[in-house]
Amino acid sequence: MTRTFLTRNPSTLWFLLLLALFTLGVTLLAEGFGIGLIPTAFVKVLGKTLCLCLVALAMDLIWGYTGILSLGHMAFFALGGYMTGMWLMYARTEEIVVQALAGSPIPPTLEEVAQGVATQIFGVVGGSDLPMVWSFAYSAFLQLPLVLIVPGVLALIFGWLAFRARVNGVYLSILTQAMTLALALYLFQNDSGLRGNNGLSGLQNLPGLAEMPQSTLSILFFLASALLLAAGYLLLAWVSSGKFGSALRAIRDDEQRLRFLGYPVEGYKLFVFTLTAMVAAVAGAFYYPQAGIINPAELAPIASIYLAVWVAIGGRGRLYGAVIGAAVVSLLSSWFTGGMAPAIPLGFYTINWVDWWTVLLGLAFVLVTLFAPRGIGGLFDRLPSPRRHGAQLGPDDGALREKEADA
Amino acid sequence: MTPFAPARTTSLLEVSGVSVTFDGFRAINNLSFAIGPQELRAVIGPNGAGKTTFMDIVTGKTRPDEGTVTFGEVPRSLLRMSEAQIARAGVGRKFQRPTVFEDQSVSENLMLALKAARTPWRVLFWRETAKDRARVAELAAQVGLADHLPRKAGELSHGQKQWLEIAMLLAQEPRLLLVDEPAAGMSFLEREQTTALLVELAKTRAVVVVEHDMEFIRRLNCKVTVLHEGSVLAEGSLDHVTKNPQVIEVYLGR
Ligand SMILES: Nc1ncnc2c1ncn2[C@@H]1O[C@H](COP(=O)(O)OP(=O)(O)OP(=O)(O)O)[C@@H](O)[C@H]1O
Numbered sequence: 001m002t003r004t005f006l007t008r009n010p011s012t013l014w015f016l017l018l019l020a021l022f023t024l025g026v027t028l029l030a031e032g033f034g035i036g037l038i039p040t041a042f043v044k045v046l047g048k049t050l051c052l053c054l055v056a057l058a059m060d061l062i063w064g065y066t067g068i069l070s071l072g073h074m075a076f077f078a079l080g081g082y083m084t085g086m087w088l089m090y091a092r093t094e095e096i097v098v099q100a101l102a103g104s105p106i107p108p109t110l111e112e113v114a115q116g117v118a119t120q121i122f123g124v125v126g127g128s129d130l131p132m133v134w135s136f137a138y139s140a141f142l143q144l145p146l147v148l149i150v151p152g153v154l155a156l157i158f159g160w161l162a163f164r165a166r167v168n169g170v171y172l173s174i175l176t177q178a179m180t181l182a183l184a185l186y187l188f189q190n191d192s193g194l195r196g197n198n199g200l201s202g203l204q205n206l207p208g209l210a211e212m213p214q215s216t217l218s219i220l221f222f223l224a225s226a227l228l229l230a231a232g233y234l235l236l237a238w239v240s241s242g243k244f245g246s247a248l249r250a251i252r253d254d255e256q257r258l259r260f261l262g263y264p265v266e267g268y269k270l271f272v273f274t275l276t277a278m279v280a281a282v283a284g285a286f287y288y289p290q291a292g293i294i295n296p297a298e299l300a301p302i303a304s305i306y307l308a309v310w311v312a313i314g315g316r317g318r319l320y321g322a323v324i325g326a327a328v329v330s331l332l333s334s335w336f337t338g339g340m341a342p343a344i345p346l347g348f349y350t351i352n353w354v355d356w357w358t359v360l361l362g363l364a365f366v367l368v369t370l371f372a373p374r375g376i377g378g379l380f381d382r383l384p385s386p387r388r389h390g391a392q393l394g395p396d397d398g399a400l401r402e403k404e405a406d407a
Numbered sequence: 408m409t410p411f412a413p414a415r416t417t418s419l420l421e422v423s424g425v426s427v428t429f430d431g432f433r434a435i436n437n438l439s440f441a442i443g444p445q446e447l448r449a450v451i452g453p454n455g456a457g458k459t460t461f462m463d464i465v466t467g468k469t470r471p472d473e474g475t476v477t478f479g480e481v482p483r484s485l486l487r488m489s490e491a492q493i494a495r496a497g498v499g500r501k502f503q504r505p506t507v508f509e510d511q512s513v514s515e516n517l518m519l520a521l522k523a524a525r526t527p528w529r530v531l532f533w534r535e536t537a538k539d540r541a542r543v544a545e546l547a548a549q550v551g552l553a554d555h556l557p558r559k560a561g562e563l564s565h566g567q568k569q570w571l572e573i574a575m576l577l578a579q580e581p582r583l584l585l586v587d588e589p590a591a592g593m594s595f596l597e598r599e600q601t602t603a604l605l606v607e608l609a610k611t612r613a614v615v616v617v618e619h620d621m622e623f624i625r626r627l628n629c630k631v632t633v634l635h636e637g638s639v640l641a642e643g644s645l646d647h648v649t650k651n652p653q654v655i656e657v658y659l660g661r
């Protein structure tokens with residue numbers, strides 16, 4: 001079954017092959033198990049990039065395939081990060097507290113440890129009790145499923161309300177931005193129970209692996225991220241192929257027509273919205289341990305807009321386009337903003353890329369839209385365009401423009 | 408469900424006393440209409456008479472302000488059902504302008520329309536069988552698109568899109584077919600084929616055809632309903648209604 005699926009979708013096979021080669025290459029060149037040519041910091045950048053590629057895939061399914069321009073998927077990404085972050089931070093703090101109390105003559109009780117953890121974590125926001133939302137954080141088995149459950153349920157409720165009311169197009173995009181902003185503002189409050197603007201930190205340490213150097217840990221996370229991206233790609237390629245994918249593209253181009261064929265369009269939208277929210281959350285769950293910290297600024301509405309820009313630059317409606325867009329733009333972004341790009345002295349003015357990068361990105365976005373509407377990924381399409389005489393592909397807001405579509 | 412089972416009626420679709428107002432403009436005015444389970448009916452009327460709006464009401468796109476619309480042997484109200492539910496109950500619709508999924512191939516368009524489970528979950532795990540492929544090929548052959556299966560629908564000519572849409576309707580196996588101006592953009596030969604097909608289809612199901620072309624209507628050789636300003640002006644054979652002075656007035660008198 002998988003073989004026939006892959007032969008029917010050669011781009012998936014190519015993608016998995018290239019990803020495997022890339023992963024192998026990085027592993028051999030990195031410090032952890034290889035010859036140490038790639039510094040650990042850069043391994044982390046690459047691992048994080050793979051997670052960003054995964055969330056871009058989710059964005060492509062919801063926007064590129066289904067035509068719903070959600071500008072809130074980075075909120076789900078960050079929520080996934082918060083959910084793992086709570087467990088990592090709790091476990092790490094617990095280790096420290098236990099170590100500190102080990103010297104005392106009487107062995108500490110469980111309550112004392114828990115109290116110590118709470119004081120450690122919430123001292124910064126002036127608290128000493130563990131808030132309700134941390135109830136499961138002590139156990140990976142209880143906390144980690146929340147990575148899927150919390151964003152999934154949020155997406156389900158939000159989507160149910162929005163799609164049932166037939167909110168479409170720009171209005172839906174604005175609504176998703178409002179959701180993101182509301183969530184960010186909530187998390188910024190100290191009494192939200194997630195340490196306000198301090199966020200969660202120290203996430204780069206895995207409990208029980210205190211002895212493991214970051215060089216090894218980073219490559220393990222990198223490998224896990226690669227595996228996750230491969231699995232995510234396979235899942236989304238499967239979902240977007242066959243009749244289901246056909247129905248999604250039909251919703252994108254002309255949802256009313258699909259209703260008259262008997263398809264419950266709202267149900268499809270809800271399914272895809274929730275599925276992609278959960279994929280985004282898993283990506284975030286692997287991203288933030290590599291970043292080390294997470295705070296509510298990660299939920300800034302602009303982050304979700306960037307996500308749409310990546311997918312547009314990579315070429316929406318093709319999964320590899322989303323990956324290419326996310327990888328190219330986020331790597332370039334960290335190159336330019338990381339101070340690695342040489343400044344250009346013009347005599348009267350010096351172009352500092354840290355300041356000018358967003359301008360460059362905006363320019364690239366405009367240029368791609370004008371001159372390569374199929375995105376960078378579209379440059380790989382070898383098939384000739386069908387002769388559609390420039391006709392639009394459908395009446396809906398999210399419909400592909402004629403120039404974006406492939407053969 | 409009311410405790411009193413509704414009486415079985417001889418008509419498949421029954422529209423009675425329906426009115427719709429758009430921003431104060433009464434597009435449909437106390438309209439009543441009924442069609443039997445195996446009947447062909449032509450609906451004519453000047454531009455803006457409310458023909459398309461009538462189809463919008465039956466298919467659930469427009470909600471009437473008053474009146475009832477029932478469908479089926481045991482009549483069920485369509486007014487509380489969504490567009491998708493109405494379509495699944497067996498009402499198929501062809502639009503005035505051909506609407507096919509332009510970015511998808513002819514066979515993908517037909518596969519989407521093929522009668523099968525429609526819920527996301529079932530569709531996700533649906534796998535194409537040899538039988539489905541054969542059915543799609545058969546439908547395509549029926550409308551002269553057998554050689555175009557892998558082509559994108561957007562590449563087809565206007566007339567071919569009309570045919571594709573008709574094939575998609577057939578694929579749904581509806582019990583009531585609403586066809587809005589099928590002959591627009593078709594050649595003389597294609598029109599003849601279309602009338603033959605519609606007459607054939609009406610042997611097993613109800614078919615409502617909206618058309619402006621009188622020659623086309625004449626070949627359908629069926630009962631005609633004349634709409635004017637949102638209600639029925641006359642009903643009967645084509646010769647009968649064309650002799651009606653009121654009909655002559657609305658068609659020619661302006
Ligand atoms: N959604 C709407 N909002 C406002 N007015 C509408 C709407 N839909 C239809 N109308 C008006 O209702 C009237 C009936 O329109 P309808 O499209 O049903 O006519 P028709 O008989 O199909 O005409 P044609 O032969 O031109 O297709 C027209 O005057 C039209 O402008």
Ligand SMILES: [Mg+2]
Nearest residue numbers: 458459460503
């Ligand atoms: Mg009309």
